[in-house]
Amino acid sequence: MAKRKLSGSDIVIQSLVDAGVDTIFGYPGGAVLPIYDALFKQNRLKHVLVRQEGGAVHMAEGYARSTGKLGVVLVTSGPGATNAVTGLTDALMDSIPVLCLTGQVPTHLIGNDAFQEADTTGITRPCTKHNYLVKDVNDLGQVMQEAMYVARSGRPGPVVIDLPKDVLINEAPYEVGKKPVAKHKTYRPQIKGDNARIREAVELIAKAKRPLFYCGGGVVNSGPRGSKLLTEFVKMTGYPITLTLMGLGAYPATDNKFLGMVGMHGTYESNLAMHDCDVMINVGARFDDRVTGLISEFSPGSKKIHVDIDPSSINKNVAVDVPIVGDCASVLAEMIKVWKEIKPSIDTKAINKWWDQIEKWRKRDCLAYKQSKDIIKPQYALERLQALTKDRDTYITTEVGQHQMWAAQYMKFNQPNRWMTSGGLGTMGYGFPAAIGVQMAHPKATVIDIAGEASFQMNIQEMSTAMQYRLPVKVFILNNEYMGMVRQWQELLYGSRYSESYTASLPDFVKLAESYGAAGFRATKPSEVDDVIKEMLDNDQFTIVDIAIDKGENCFPMIPSGAPHNEMLLGPDDEAEKPVSEDGMVLV
Amino acid sequence: MEPIERHTIAVLVDNEAGVLARVIGLFSGRGYNIESLTVAEVDPESAISRITVVTSGTPMIIEQIKAQLDRLVPVHRISDLTDGGASVERELALVKVRGSGNKRVEALRIADIFRARAIDSTNNSFVFEISGSPEKLDAFINLMRSLGLVEISRTGAVAIARGAKGI
Ligand SMILES: Cc1cc2nc3c(=O)[nH]c(=O)nc-3n(C[C@H](O)[C@H](O)[C@H](O)COP(=O)(O)OP(=O)(O)OC[C@H]3O[C@@H](n4cnc5c(N)ncnc54)[C@H](O)[C@@H]3O)c2cc1C
Ligand SMILES: Cc1ncc(C[n+]2csc(CCOP(=O)(O)OP(=O)(O)O)c2C)c(N)n1
Ligand SMILES: [Mg+2]
Numbered sequence: 001m002a003k004r005k006l007s008g009s010d011i012v013i014q015s016l017v018d019a020g021v022d023t024i025f026g027y028p029g030g031a032v033l034p035i036y037d038a039l040f041k042q043n044r045l046k047h048v049l050v051r052q053e054g055g056a057v058h059m060a061e062g063y064a065r066s067t068g069k070l071g072v073v074l075v076t077s078g079p080g081a082t083n084a085v086t087g088l089t090d091a092l093m094d095s096i097p098v099l100c101l102t103g104q105v106p107t108h109l110i111g112n113d114a115f116q117e118a119d120t121t122g123i124t125r126p127c128t129k130h131n132y133l134v135k136d137v138n139d140l141g142q143v144m145q146e147a148m149y150v151a152r153s154g155r156p157g158p159v160v161i162d163l164p165k166d167v168l169i170n171e172a173p174y175e176v177g178k179k180p181v182a183k184h185k186t187y188r189p190q191i192k193g194d195n196a197r198i199r200e201a202v203e204l205i206a207k208a209k210r211p212l213f214y215c216g217g218g219v220v221n222s223g224p225r226g227s228k229l230l231t232e233f234v235k236m237t238g239y240p241i242t243l244t245l246m247g248l249g250a251y252p253a254t255d256n257k258f259l260g261m262v263g264m265h266g267t268y269e270s271n272l273a274m275h276d277c278d279v280m281i282n283v284g285a286r287f288d289d290r291v292t293g294l295i296s297e298f299s300p301g302s303k304k305i306h307v308d309i310d311p312s313s314i315n316k317n318v319a320v321d322v323p324i325v326g327d328c329a330s331v332l333a334e335m336i337k338v339w340k341e342i343k344p345s346i347d348t349k350a351i352n353k354w355w356d357q358i359e360k361w362r363k364r365d366c367l368a369y370k371q372s373k374d375i376i377k378p379q380y381a382l383e384r385l386q387a388l389t390k391d392r393d394t395y396i397t398t399e400v401g402q403h404q405m406w407a408a409q410y411m412k413f414n415q416p417n418r419w420m421t422s423g424g425l426g427t428m429g430y431g432f433p434a435a436i437g438v439q440m441a442h443p444k445a446t447v448i449d450i451a452g453e454a455s456f457q458m459n460i461q462e463m464s465t466a467m468q469y470r471l472p473v474k475v476f477i478l479n480n481e482y483m484g485m486v487r488q489w490q491e492l493l494y495g496s497r498y499s500e501s502y503t504a505s506l507p508d509f510v511k512l513a514e515s516y517g518a519a520g521f522r523a524t525k526p527s528e529v530d531d532v533i534k535e536m537l538d539n540d541q542f543t544i545v546d547i548a549i550d551k552g553e554n555c556f557p558m559i560p561s562g563a564p565h566n567e568m569l570l571g572p573d574d575e576a577e578k579p580v581s582e583d584g585m586v587l588v
Numbered sequence: 589m590e591p592i593e594r595h596t597i598a599v600l601v602d603n604e605a606g607v608l609a610r611v612i613g614l615f616s617g618r619g620y621n622i623e624s625l626t627v628a629e630v631d632p633e634s635a636i637s638r639i640t641v642v643t644s645g646t647p648m649i650i651e652q653i654k655a656q657l658d659r660l661v662p663v664h665r666i667s668d669l670t671d672g673g674a675s676v677e678r679e680l681a682l683v684k685v686r687g688s689g690n691k692r693v694e695a696l697r698i699a700d701i702f703r704a705r706a707i708d709s710t711n712n713s714f715v716f717e718i719s720g721s722p723e724k725l726d727a728f729i730n731l732m733r734s735l736g737l738v739e740i741s742r743t744g745a746v747a748i749a750r751g752a753k754g755i
Contacts, residue, residue: 122606122609125610126613133605133606186662310659311658312652312658314655315648
């Protein structure tokens with residue numbers, strides 16, 4: 001196709017359109033006015049006006065995680081860019097593909113402490129996968145293409161392009177309709193795993209007596225095919241599987257081979273299986289400290305296989321025996337092929353014995369809780385939410401805290417991309433904007449942010465965004481009038497001195513919703529929960545639900561920091577008996 | 589505890605703005621050691637620079653450092669010159685010494701033994717140029733301390749593998 005002369009702003013828009021982007025989340029300002037003017041004159045890109053740039057990045061994350069597509073953000077220079085930093089760091093930690101376009105002062109003013117100047121590439125260097133400062137409009141088309149490729153490929157992540165205002169105004173030739181690039185001169189992620197290693201892994205898997213699949217966000221990153229192949233392989237072997245917080249949905253939660261989430265607030269059976277297994281098959285998980293607990297006592301007797309697309313994830317925290325660098329889907333397909341080829345005769349007797357052991361652990365019913373007639377237990381509220389949404393086209397996001405962990409424990413995900421949560425950075429205020437992003441991508445779906453009253457307030461300004469775009473997002477607040485997760489740690493480690501962990505001066509969330517023209521409902525008794533959930537689901541507008549839950553409830557099971565997997569606290573009685581070690585105090 | 593090892597790592601990078609900040613930021617951000625770091629363009633035509641970094645850590649940390657360097661987008665290739673067979677390592681230093689009488693004569697004599705060259709001289713001072721392994725430079729500088737050492741400028745180590753094969 002012929003090249004046309006376009007302004008920098010038009011090149012930005014045209015490159016996004018050429019790459020199949022249809023939605024961007026942003027906020028205007030002086031440095032990006034040329035792009036906003038160009039946006040005004042076109043109708044292929046839909047722009048969602050947020051209320052704070054921090055919200056824009058989380059929206060893009062929700063959009064990206066629920067679709068597998070790139071999330072795109074547009075913010076102005078200086079404060080616009082610095083407001084985006086938390087979201088960028090969040091996307092980096094959780095491997096979410098985000099492109100963030102930031103305005104910058106004109107090139108001749110860079111370095112002069114000009115109005116709304118910030119060293120955006122300097123500030124975002126450690127919180128992006130890569131970043132660019134474009135100084136010549138002739139480089140812009142190429143940089144746009146490259147940036148989108150880098151954000152999406154390999155281990156996905158956030159990429160920033162800093163755009164000085166003169167670059168947006170100047171013109172350069174651009175080939176409209178250009179195919180997106182699929183390679184890069186220095187950045188070449190490894191997709192295919194090493195065949196010999198894969199064979200070695202499969203032979204180890206075939207000989208296992210106490211095997212366990214431990215899988216994570218990498219499977220979700222490798223697309224629906226990754227989850228499909230994982231499910232196929234796990235079913236072929238008949239082995240148990242556990243998932244990380246980021247991996248939920250990568251294997252169907254309602255299948256019997258799924259032991260529940262692993263880690264600090266994971267199930268008893270998952271953590272004991274991690275501790276006692278003889279072959280650990282890690283596919284796309286990164287041995288995070290929330291999962292390993294005390295490293296020196298982490299799964300002491302197992303041979304470990306680790307499939308990861310990022311070589312720096314391998315042998316970082318835990319030394320492994322069979323490292324395989326590659327994409328989960330590609331490696332799983334290969335593993336299945338080899339498995340079928342060698343037709344292994346697995347040690348059925350040993351495997352049955354292992355399952356018997358697991359069933360014994362399961363019988364502890366670690367997620368059981370004491371139901372109450374008068375007070376709403378958070379677990380009960382979520383069980384009802386799960387029951388009443390399971391037949392709908394549902395997407396769940398969360399904020400950060402106890403409610404997040406209860407959501408991970410009680411909501412059941414049978415598909416990937418249905419669960420959006422801030423795992424690595426643990427960003428309060430993530431869930432609500434993320435839900436808006438999800439709803440933009442799936443207008444007809446039921447999108448629910450399971451929230452704490454403290455977290456919701458961190459990006460509460462986006463209510464206005466939800467209203468403006470008529471997004472029927474639901475905010476389901478488990479309101480304990482505490483930063484419950486902080487309070488729980490203070491009970492465990494600081495003699496119940498509740499230093500600044502109460503959430504005073506809360507708004508009336510029902511009236512708050514109404515003041516925006518949205519719907520608000522409240523439940524204060526267990527008998528009201530079902531009705532309120534039904535009203536929420538029947539409502540086709542933005543809705544806030546305030547569930548007044550038991551203010552003292554804590555989240556169990558729990559492995560205190562610095563403890564090994566087999567020293568879980570299963571409930572409040574355990575908590576009183578096993579004081580946390582001093583070593584654990586220094587850990588987070 | 590695993591033993592601490594010293595490694596010299598060569599990193600070929602695209603010579604683009606900010607690339608050095610990326611490498612240095614990686615070391616400071618992740619708490620790795622930098623004993624020395626040198627950088628210069630080695631292929632002007634394709635704008636490729638070579639960074640030589642001397643670092644130390646346990647074998648697991650060294651493996652991490654290499655993996656982390658390799659995943660930076662503008663990095664073409666990395667090579668661990670300590671692990672990858674024999675290599676030669678050199679550093680250059682300029683050493684200023686002030687003194688008169690016997691001390692001046694002694695400084696010249698030692699410079700001669702170390703094959704250091706005087707590249708500047710006044711009635712009461714010398715600037716010596718010396719190259720060699722970092723250890724040799726250390727030894728020379730230590731001897732100069734009692735002979736009127738004023739100032740030292742060192743380049744940091746550069747290194748290359750022995751033999752016919754390129755990186
Ligand atoms: C309050 C709180 C409590 C928490 N408690 C728990 C807990 O109890 N249990 C728990 O599990 N987590 C918990 N977390 C989350 C935890 O902090 C980590 O975010 C999470 O464990 C990491 O999940 P992951 O290992 O699946 O890795 P991710 O962060 O999802 O990383 C994915 C890995 O896969 C790799 N990868 C990416 N794409 C591909 C691909 N295509 N092919 C192959 N590999 C790929 C990446 O390189 C990376 O190594 C908690 C978080 C919070 C905020
Ligand atoms: C931005 C940010 N600041 C502080 C924290 C530390 N933190 C983790 S959970 C939590 C309390 C969350 O309270 P709430 O949203 O009410 O959830 P709950 O635990 O009560 O369910 C805090 C303060 C955080 N994760 N993120
Ligand atoms: Mg709370």
